Amino acid sequence: MADSPHGLASQDANGSTVFQPLKSVAVRATVIDTSAHVIVTQTFQNTSASEARYIFPTPANAAVCAFRMQTSGGRAVHARVKELERAKEDFESALAQDKWAGLLQEVAADAFVMSVGAIPRGEDVSFVITYVQELPQDESVKQIRFTFPTFVAERYGPLPAPLQGASSQSERATLSIVVDARMTSPIERIHSPTHSIVTTYATPNVPSLSAIVTLDNTARPPSRKDFVLSIQADAVASSRCVAEVDERRQSVALSLTLVPNLAQVAIPAQEYIFLLDRSGSMQEDDRIDFAKAALQIFMRSLPAENTRFNVVGFGSHSVPMWASSRPYTPATLDYATVQVDAMEADMGGTEIQAALQDAISSRSGGMPTSIFVLTDGKIWHTNRVLSFLHRHVSAAGSASAIRVFTLGVGDGASTELCEGLARVGNGICFMASFSEDIAGRCASLLKAARVLPSGNLHNLSIEWGHGHVHPSSLLQTGRDIVSPDVQQTPSSIPDLYPDTRIVLSAILSQTTAIPPTVTLRGLAPDDRPTNMTFPVQDVTQERDRLLHVLAARRLITELDDGILSAFDSSDPVAHARDAKAAIVRLSEEYQLASRYAAFVAVDETDAGSTATSEESPVKEEKDGHEAGSDSELEDDSSSEASYKTAESSPREDEEEDEHPQGLSNGANGAANGRRTSETTSSTTPPAHQSEGVGPPTRVPSSSPPVAYALSHSRRRTALGAAGEGAIMFIANSFVLLVQYL
Numbered sequence: 001m002a003d004s005p006h007g008l009a010s011q012d013a014n015g016s017t018v019f020q021p022l023k024s025v026a027v028r029a030t031v032i033d034t035s036a037h038v039i040v041t042q043t044f045q046n047t048s049a050s051e052a053r054y055i056f057p058t059p060a061n062a063a064v065c066a067f068r069m070q071t072s073g074g075r076a077v078h079a080r081v082k083e084l085e086r087a088k089e090d091f092e093s094a095l096a097q098d099k100w101a102g103l104l105q106e107v108a109a110d111a112f113v114m115s116v117g118a119i120p121r122g123e124d125v126s127f128v129i130t131y132v133q134e135l136p137q138d139e140s141v142k143q144i145r146f147t148f149p150t151f152v153a154e155r156y157g158p159l160p161a162p163l164q165g166a167s168s169q170s171e172r173a174t175l176s177i178v179v180d181a182r183m184t185s186p187i188e189r190i191h192s193p194t195h196s197i198v199t200t201y202a203t204p205n206v207p208s209l210s211a212i213v214t215l216d217n218t219a220r221p222p223s224r225k226d227f228v229l230s231i232q233a234d235a236v237a238s239s240r241c242v243a244e245v246d247e248r249r250q251s252v253a254l255s256l257t258l259v260p261n262l263a264q265v266a267i268p269a270q271e272y273i274f275l276l277d278r279s280g281s282m283q284e285d286d287r288i289d290f291a292k293a294a295l296q297i298f299m300r301s302l303p304a305e306n307t308r309f310n311v312v313g314f315g316s317h318s319v320p321m322w323a324s325s326r327p328y329t330p331a332t333l334d335y336a337t338v339q340v341d342a343m344e345a346d347m348g349g350t351e352i353q354a355a356l357q358d359a360i361s362s363r364s365g366g367m368p369t370s371i372f373v374l375t376d377g378k379i380w381h382t383n384r385v386l387s388f389l390h391r392h393v394s395a396a397g398s399a400s401a402i403r404v405f406t407l408g409v410g411d412g413a414s415t416e417l418c419e420g421l422a423r424v425g426n427g428i429c430f431m432a433s434f435s436e437d438i439a440g441r442c443a444s445l446l447k448a449a450r451v452l453p454s455g456n457l458h459n460l461s462i463e464w465g466h467g468h469v470h471p472s473s474l475l476q477t478g479r480d481i482v483s484p485d486v487q488q489t490p491s492s493i494p495d496l497y498p499d500t501r502i503v504l505s506a507i508l509s510q511t512t513a514i515p516p517t518v519t520l521r522g523l524a525p526d527d528r529p530t531n532m533t534f535p536v537q538d539v540t541q542e543r544d545r546l547l548h549v550l551a552a553r554r555l556i557t558e559l560d561d562g563i564l565s566a567f568d569s570s571d572p573v574a575h576a577r578d579a580k581a582a583i584v585r586l587s588e589e590y591q592l593a594s595r596y597a598a599f600v601a602v603d604e605t606d607a608g609s610t611a612t613s614e615e616s617p618v619k620e621e622k623d624g625h626e627a628g629s630d631s632e633l634e635d636d637s638s639s640e641a642s643y644k645t646a647e648s649s650p651r652e653d654e655e656e657d658e659h660p661q662g663l664s665n666g667a668n669g670a671a672n673g674r675r676t677s678e679t680t681s682s683t684t685p686p687a688h689q690s691e692g693v694g695p696p697t698r699v700p701s702s703s704p705p706v707a708y709a710l711s712h713s714r715r716r717t718a719l720g721a722a723g724e725g726a727i728m729f730i731a732n733s734f735v736l737l738v739q740y741l
Contacts (some may be wrong), residue, residue, distance in 0.1 A: 315347020
């Protein structure tokens with residue numbers, strides 16, 4: 001797949017595959033604190049195709065919440081989420097009537113396939129996908145990591161049926177990326193380890209709360225390399241809780257960010273097993289050497305006493321260094337060092353489930369085990385591996401507990417597998433590109449593995465201030481699936497680790513009352529109760545679905561993992577059936593793509609009409625603030641289909657502006673209903689130097705709604721208030737992002 005031509009893949013009259021070239025990919029991301037709202041516009045040149053398919057990547061934790069098709073002639077169609085088989089039927093029915101239609105379907109948590117039929121001939125076509133996500137922690141707890149995956153690499157295992165004949169992103173397409181970063185404390189550093197960037201700060205030469213990042217158009221962008229951006233700010237490392245009210249649903253969504261300062265209690269004795277991916281894909285870009293360097297760091301940093309360790313190389317089969325773990329001594333370390341140096345990526349496929357089975361079965365027993373997986377994660381059907389691991393982790397017990405820590409290696413690595421292994425394995429995950437320092441990530445992973453999870457606390461729970469927390473997102477009453485009073489995700493508090501940020505969500509049903517506080521409860525070693533209470537900040541706005549959407553996405557992920565226990569686990573068939581029904585209900589209610597629900601778009605207008613779907617029921621849903629309605633920012637992005645590079649193609653009307661639209665400049669920017677920017681000189685950077693090649697350039701205007709600028713002005717004013725300034729700024733930051741949806 002990776003070596004084939006690229007574009008919309010279609011079949012000609014002779015049955016040969018024809019590719020309609022991908023012309024451009026425009027990415028417009030808004031980063032607010034630890035969340036991101038991303039709009040991706042992919043434009044294809046259509047010369048002859050009538051039906052075609054295309055595969056593209058997303059981050060595994062992304063909630064894909066909008067899909068729109070549009071032509072260069074002005075026709076636009078918005079999609080709705082329906083149960084997968086119904087969506088397919090609607091799509092096929094539209095094709096039979098020669099109606100322009102699209103189907104956006106999840107084939108993996110980090111890969112989607114788009115099928116399009118009756119494509120208007122002679123017009124370029126654009127597909128606009130919108131998603132929101134919680135951004136993962138980068139190397140430090142003060143850093144967030146924004147990644148835009150640029151291609152779907154070849155993966156091991158049977159190809160999912162929807163991918164037969166699909167193509168991936170073109171290396172020849174024009175890529176433009178604009179990231180609007182807005183933090184709740186001064187930005188200390190912005191840098192990209194993968195691409196040359198230009199950073200324009202809102203307040204040059206002094207600490208700034210916001211910045212615009214674009215690709216440097218003087219540098220040739222690397223091919224087949226994911227775009228990674230790291231942003232550092234103190235407030236990212238702070239615990240906080242925010243909430244929003246949905247009047248229509250009569251519900252409240254809460255998001256609790258925890259960065260706990262817990263006692264670090266070393267595990268007295270532990271076994272460490274390292275799984276090194278030696279499959280053929282690890283030959284690409286010398287991934288195996290990168291992984292081996294990380295493994296050497298791990299091995300040389302293990303505790304000197306009461307430690308056992310082993311190394312398992314895996315590909316189509318597994319090869320352990322020893323039949324069972326050996327004591328950690330200078331002699332065994334020297335032997336392992338020599339053996340690891342000689343390892344090559346020469347073991348064929350990626351049978352990671354068998355490797356995990358071998359590692360678990362070879363444990364010495366009587367002590368906890370930490371399994372470290374170093375892989376590019378390139379497999380299909382990840383859910384089978386995660387289900388297998390979840391069963392074994394759950395059955396291990398506390399005395400012989402199993403935890404899994406992952407290091408994702410290289411560009412195109414599967415976040416679905418790497419993050420999933422850590423999620424169900426009660427560990428943490430770091431992704432690493434080849435241009436990043438691997439030592440810090442190894443140190444963080446090993447630091448977490450060496451201490452008791454959650455410090456010396458146990459029996460952790462959260463009191464959300466509303467009813468009973470049920471261990472599932474849904475309850476079964478007869479043949480009906482209903483929501484409990486409190487839907488919490490993760491349903492069980494995950495292990496807490498030093499210098500690690502986690503986010504927990506809850507949806508409170510049948511209420512619009514926001515609790516004043518939420519409380520994390522636990523027991524100390526002597527079983528004394530201990531509590532941590534967090535004030536709740538209301539971030540509700542008219543379009544109030546951001547926190548609901550993110551919470552629903554996490555609930556779907558838990559159902560996919562098989563972790564939630566709402567249904568009768570004694571009947572696996574019934575359990576799977578009911579979990580599927582629950583996923584469909586959440587997907588349709590919150591308009592989220594999932595394994596069992598897809599976006600379907602059908603053009604019901606005449607071919608010569610330029611009417612958009614705003615004349616269709618979609619607009620009626622928007623007026624009612626239906627979940628999944630298209631956002632103001634998503635609607636505004638329609639112009640992005642035409643621009644090629646964010647840096648070199650400012651709009652003509654921008655030249656007439658005294659202040660180009662960019663970053664807000666206080667009340668002046670708000671009064672004009674637009675943002676103003678100040679660029680830093682390459683010779684006089686601010687104290688937090690922008691990183692990249694070449695001088696800063698003007699950011700193209702994007703005509704944000706007036707509410708955008710007004711909200712930003714309120715945020716800056718709130719900073720000057722005494723006492724509650726930081727809390728108000730956090731609140732208004734979420735308000736800003738909510739308004740986009």
